[in-house]
Amino acid sequence: MARKPRVEFEGAFYHVIARGNQRQDIFRDDQDRTTYLERVEHYRKRRDFKLYAYVLMSNHVHLLIETQRIPLSKIMQGIQFTYTQYYNRRHRTVGHLFQGRYKAILCDRESYLLELVRYIHLNPARVRKPNDPWKYPWSSHRAYLGERTPVEIDTKLVLGQFGRALGQARRAYRKFMEEGIGQGHIDQYYEVVDQRFLGDEEFIEKVDKRTQGREVEAGGPKVPFGRLLEAVAKEHGVGASELTGLGRRRQRVRARAMLVYLAREWSKVTSKELAGRLHRDASLMSRLCAMYERDRNKQAEARIAYLLGKKISP
Known part of the structure; x- marks a missing residue:
């Protein structure tokens, strides 16, 4: 079942x-x-x-x-x-x-x-x-x-x-x-x-x-991954394809880490799906998330949330 x-x-x-x-x-x-x-x-x-x-x-x-x-x-x-x-x-x-x-x-x-x-x-x-x-x-x-x-x-x-x-x-x-x-x-x-x-x-x-007979999405509506990808790329001044590509420049790594973190927080995408979309090993997702979490940029998150029309708590 x-x-x-x-x-x-x-x-x-x-x-x-x-x-x-x-x-x-x-x-x-x-x-x-x-x-x-x-x-x-x-x-x-x-x-x-x-x-x-x-x-x-x-x-x-x-x-x-x-x-x-x-x-x-x-x-x-x-x-x-x-x-x-x-x-x-x-x-x-x-x-x-x-x-x-x-x-x-x-x-x-x-x-x-x-x-x-x-x-x-x-x-x-x-x-x-x-x-x-x-x-x-x-x-x-x-x-x-x-x-x-x-x-x-x-x-x-x-x-x-x-x-x-x-x-x-x-x-x-x-x-x-x-x-x-x-x-x-x-x-x-x-x-x-x-x-x-x-x-x-x-x-x-x-x-x-x-719950009105349905499972509630606590924390508000989920953001489609594609929109989140575009918003994070725009915030960091890079193209979306650069975040899903194989480049390892510092700016891209930082943007990619933020993307992984926000995808877990704001979207329905699973870690396995996320790894597939970013063309990386699934084990790297946790490391990127932890890396970003140690030094979050909440101002950038607020700008991205505004761009996506998503309400977030301070």
């Missing part, structure tokens, strides 16, 4: 599961885990999403995310691409690190927030890790007990359901976690409606009304 498009809108609440390709390990040591969390925190700040829980296992990760203006696809694209680039460079490997398309389940936050936080934090206890989840260093559980974690966790919503006083709420949360130790795999959190939803019929109807 073909996978259906993701439903994306501001305020959407997802349980994300990203697995290693062919279920291989995606973390070899603590440096890898630390780097992955640094990537998550970088994009949390940059893409402005709320993170309620995470856990890193050897061959997969769980993230509990609520999006704001930026859609989940852009968030995960940034995290996965830049971490894969780091991993392949450090371990001298090539190819895909993650298994195709990550799983993203749109959940009813009101009904499942607490249970999903507990399920994610108790993941280590289900696979021969310490039974006490606070002894496992690579989850966000410790943030709920007042300890610092590499990624900023939004704990207020969860703890607020356990009491007004912070100390009381943390004790009640910890008891709630302890009551869940011993739970096995919960199929309900994976066997979802229409391959995409965790919630009752009323929740799905609300989502359908909110």
